[in-house]
Amino acid sequence: MSENIIEMKNIGKSFNKTKVLNDVNFNLKNGEVHALVGGNGAGKSTLMKILTGVYTKEEGKIYIEGSLVDIKNLNDAENYGISIIFQELSLVPTLSVAENIFLNNEPKKNKSKLINDKKMIEETKKLLNDLELEIDPKIRISELSVGYAQMIEIAKAVSKDAKILIMDEPTAALSENETTLLFDFIDKLKEKNVSIIYISHRMEEIFKITDRITILRNGKKITTVKTSQIDMDKLIEYIVGKNLEEKFEWKPRKNSFKKDKPVLEVKNFSSFKSNLNDVNFKLFKGEILGVAGLMGSGRSEMVETIFGLDDKKTGQILLDGKEISIKNAEDAMDKGFALIPEDRREEGLILDHSVKENILLTVFDETKSRLLINNNIGKDITNNYIDKLNIVTDSMHKKVSLLSGGNQQKVVLAKWLATEPRIYLLDEPTIGVDIGAKTEIMEIIREIANSGKSVLVISSELRELMAVSDRILIMSEGKVVDSFERSEIRSEEDLQHAIQN
Amino acid sequence: MQSKIKGRFRFDWQQNIVFIAFAFVFIFFAITLYKDGFLSVFNIANIFRQTAIISVMAIGMTFVISAGEIDLSVGSITALSALSTALVLDAGLGIIIALIVGLATGMFFGVVNGFFVSQIGIPSFLVTLGMMGTIRGTAMWLTDTKPIPILNDTYNFWFGSGNIGLIPILFFWMILIGLIGYVVYNKTTFGRHTLAVGGNEKAAKYTGVKTSLIKFKVMALSGLMAGLAGMLYAGRMQSGRYTFGEGDELSVIAAVILGGTSLFGGMGTIIGTLVGALLMGVINNGLIIAGLDVSQQMIIRGLIIILAVALGKKK
Ligand SMILES: Nc1ncnc2c1ncn2[C@@H]1O[C@H](COP(=O)(O)OP(=O)(O)OP(=O)(O)O)[C@@H](O)[C@H]1O
Numbered sequence: 001m002s003e004n005i006i007e008m009k010n011i012g013k014s015f016n017k018t019k020v021l022n023d024v025n026f027n028l029k030n031g032e033v034h035a036l037v038g039g040n041g042a043g044k045s046t047l048m049k050i051l052t053g054v055y056t057k058e059e060g061k062i063y064i065e066g067s068l069v070d071i072k073n074l075n076d077a078e079n080y081g082i083s084i085i086f087q088e089l090s091l092v093p094t095l096s097v098a099e100n101i102f103l104n105n106e107p108k109k110n111k112s113k114l115i116n117d118k119k120m121i122e123e124t125k126k127l128l129n130d131l132e133l134e135i136d137p138k139i140r141i142s143e144l145s146v147g148y149a150q151m152i153e154i155a156k157a158v159s160k161d162a163k164i165l166i167m168d169e170p171t172a173a174l175s176e177n178e179t180t181l182l183f184d185f186i187d188k189l190k191e192k193n194v195s196i197i198y199i200s201h202r203m204e205e206i207f208k209i210t211d212r213i214t215i216l217r218n219g220k221k222i223t224t225v226k227t228s229q230i231d232m233d234k235l236i237e238y239i240v241g242k243n244l245e246e247k248f249e250w251k252p253r254k255n256s257f258k259k260d261k262p263v264l265e266v267k268n269f270s271s272f273k274s275n276l277n278d279v280n281f282k283l284f285k286g287e288i289l290g291v292a293g294l295m296g297s298g299r300s301e302m303v304e305t306i307f308g309l310d311d312k313k314t315g316q317i318l319l320d321g322k323e324i325s326i327k328n329a330e331d332a333m334d335k336g337f338a339l340i341p342e343d344r345r346e347e348g349l350i351l352d353h354s355v356k357e358n359i360l361l362t363v364f365d366e367t368k369s370r371l372l373i374n375n376n377i378g379k380d381i382t383n384n385y386i387d388k389l390n391i392v393t394d395s396m397h398k399k400v401s402l403l404s405g406g407n408q409q410k411v412v413l414a415k416w417l418a419t420e421p422r423i424y425l426l427d428e429p430t431i432g433v434d435i436g437a438k439t440e441i442m443e444i445i446r447e448i449a450n451s452g453k454s455v456l457v458i459s460s461e462l463r464e465l466m467a468v469s470d471r472i473l474i475m476s477e478g479k480v481v482d483s484f485e486r487s488e489i490r491s492e493e494d495l496q497h498a499i500q501n
Numbered sequence: 502m503q504s505k506i507k508g509r510f511r512f513d514w515q516q517n518i519v520f521i522a523f524a525f526v527f528i529f530f531a532i533t534l535y536k537d538g539f540l541s542v543f544n545i546a547n548i549f550r551q552t553a554i555i556s557v558m559a560i561g562m563t564f565v566i567s568a569g570e571i572d573l574s575v576g577s578i579t580a581l582s583a584l585s586t587a588l589v590l591d592a593g594l595g596i597i598i599a600l601i602v603g604l605a606t607g608m609f610f611g612v613v614n615g616f617f618v619s620q621i622g623i624p625s626f627l628v629t630l631g632m633m634g635t636i637r638g639t640a641m642w643l644t645d646t647k648p649i650p651i652l653n654d655t656y657n658f659w660f661g662s663g664n665i666g667l668i669p670i671l672f673f674w675m676i677l678i679g680l681i682g683y684v685v686y687n688k689t690t691f692g693r694h695t696l697a698v699g700g701n702e703k704a705a706k707y708t709g710v711k712t713s714l715i716k717f718k719v720m721a722l723s724g725l726m727a728g729l730a731g732m733l734y735a736g737r738m739q740s741g742r743y744t745f746g747e748g749d750e751l752s753v754i755a756a757v758i759l760g761g762t763s764l765f766g767g768m769g770t771i772i773g774t775l776v777g778a779l780l781m782g783v784i785n786n787g788l789i790i791a792g793l794d795v796s797q798q799m800i801i802r803g804l805i806i807i808l809a810v811a812l813g814k815k816k
């Protein structure tokens with residue numbers, strides 16, 4: 001038997017005449033954790049979808065344990081022992097946790113065709129236990145936050161006892177704690193000699209858990225290296241194709257802002273529905289306020305509540321010192337708020353519409369000259385953002401659903417940035433975004449604040465949070481438990497510590 | 502360990518409102534129409550007779566709607582299957598052949614619907630809207646709009662007109678199909694995958710569920726159930742006629758939605774559907790006994806349906 005459990009040779013693939021994979025070679029060794037990295041739209045997900053039979057390749061060959069195989073669909077892949085966690089959640093929101101984990105793999109009562117629900121729920125409990133998740137197996141997926149849904153997705157993939165496990169950005173929606181849980185679990189899998197392909201835009205993770213790294217850029221393979229033989233700078237250079245000057249460093253703000261009258265003040269915010277418990281904070285003009293906390297600490301719930309998406313709240317919102325009531329999202333937008341939601345597929349995008357239509361949705365009125373829509377204004381706005389955020393798409397008329405995951409996220413950002421509100425509420429704005437665009441987004445956030453607007457940004461990536469925030473709130477169990485000036489925080493560990501307590 | 506998510510106790514209004522509505526309407530009529538014999542054994546039996554045929558179609562429709570599709574052709578299918586059954590019996594070919602032909606008629610059109618929906622990718626709304634006219638037209642043309650009487654008493658007894666003791670035979674059909682439907686919906690992979698397709702087709706596909714096959718099967722199943730419903734019409738009316746089941750598609754869909762199945766797919770209940778059908782039956786029956794004329798009945802029925810669904814939306 002060869003040492004490579006998988007060999008993909010000279011793989012080529014195009015969509016509508018655009019070549020997205022070009023002569024790509026990829027090998028996975030038995031028992032290794034192999035990182036697959038590259039910018040948004042580089043072709044990582046496409047390569048993995050070819051390996052699992054979701055897409056058909058146009059060129060090339062795939063060998064598993066040395067023999068040539070033809071994988072036509074997911075069931076074939078599963079028969080070869082390959083299991084995948086897709087980047088886009090592949091859970092059915094209306095079904096329960098257990099039903100999802102065992103979808104298409106339902107345990108049967110002996111000798112009959114009937115589903116054994118009891119066994120299904122027991123096995124789910126066991127599995128969730130292994131992942132240290134206390135989630136009721138009978139709860140519907142639609143009731144879970146994105147992070148938990150992501151954990152269920154992971155549980156679903158590992159439930160199949162695969163020999164080869166593909167993880168396409170499994171940690172994108174996870175915070176540090178869950179990520180650590182996942183890494184512990186990956187260690188356990190390694191002991192069982194499971195081979196893992198790991199896709200992520202988080203560099204630290206790559207260095208922490210992978211043995212080798214393959215870099216793709218614009219559909220071509222750049223190289224494969226041992227993780228121990230490359231450093232972060234070099235890796236980033238391979239990914240972006242040039243030396244990235246500024247990484248995530250905190251830059252003291254050019255325009256200092258006055259902290260006398262807050263633009264936004266939230267007082268005694270509570271909500272039974274989302275377990276918010278007496279939240280208080282202030283946001284000043286020109287300030288970037290970071291919010292850190294564990295998964296389920298109420299960060300998303302807090303901004304959603306401010307944005308008028310929760311009608312069961314109590315407490316006050318003061319805008320420029322005057323109490324206001326926000327009834328719904330439209331009302332919030334009228335009052336100068338914008339929320340970039342965490343769950344982009346559910347809340348952020350109309351997937352069947354084009355890039356342009358999505359970006360312009362929020363600024364429709366501005367594209368009109370007199371009564372009619374002026375197409376040129378719209379095109380200009382769109383092109384501007386495609387450029388700025390480096391959105392990889394063949395044209396602005398491409399359906400958003402056909403973009404790569406990170407590029408979809410960039411469209412969400414563009415859409416809200418275009419509205420030019422006074423107060424930005426950003427919930428995990430860089431989920432799934434590549435390292436090049438991340439620095440760009442950080443810079444945009446700084447620009448926004450410099451122009452006198454206020455930004456509240458939630459992020460599970462502490463480096464990012466520390467790079468932009470002037471002040472950081474720590475949330476826990478629905479409360480704001482602490483608040484630090486950026487200058488008080490010396491290191492990421494400091495912050496991590498504050499979050500854990 | 503902080504990852505803790507418990508199922509908060511939540512009363513699922515959308516799925517349970519039908520029971521409350523049913524109890525409310527039933528008690529209301531029982532009190533106000535007591536003197537008019539609403540609670541008499543004869544009348545209760547009558548309600549079941551009127552409800553059973555709709556229920557049979559509604560079971561099939563629950564699968565269709567759960568998969569995120571719709572079937573508007575069920576009413577027309579009943580007419581054609583009733584007619585073809587009547588013709589077979591008229592020709593003296595016997596009950597077995599009649600049974601096969603009646604069911605096959607329904608199944609055939611279900612399969613045609615399923616083919617267009619799953620293989621060609623036309624939305625089920627359009628396919629079945631078209632088929633609705635085509636099938637009813639075929640039924641008219643088949644006998645030149647003439648009704649065909651059924652003189653086979655055994656058939657008439659078992660497929661619609663008979664009683665066992667005080668209980669109408671149609672009640673047993675309703676229970677039988679309801680039971681089978683319940684098991685298939687809740688306990689088999691087919692049922693589970695139907696919900697998965699309706700809940701998130703892409704996710705289902707990415708989990709290896711054969712989504713087109715599921716869509717094909719639900720449409721075929723709905724056709725089959727409509728075929729059976731047509732045979733029950735034939736037995737109950739002791740004839741076949743092209744007008745059977747006119748407008749039934751709407752009652753059927755209303756029963757399913759009232760019962761708590763999501764119009765967008767992915768969630769549903771068979772028991773709810775049965776109670777939803779009964780609720781419609783009770784309303785119709787009560788309004789007739791109360792002596793309302795047809796126009797008043799239509800107005801009130803419409804309002805009650807909207808009210809019940811609106812209440813179900815309440816969080
Ligand atoms: N079904 C499709 N139809 C058309 N184009 C597609 C389709 N799927 C992917 N593409 C295109 O192929 C390219 C590669 O996409 P892919 O999803 O593989 O990128 P990726 O490396 O996974 O990026 P990300 O980091 O953003 O997830 C993108 O430009 C994308 O727009």
Ligand SMILES: [Mg+2]
Pocket residue numbers: 044045046087168404405406
């Ligand atoms: Mg991807």
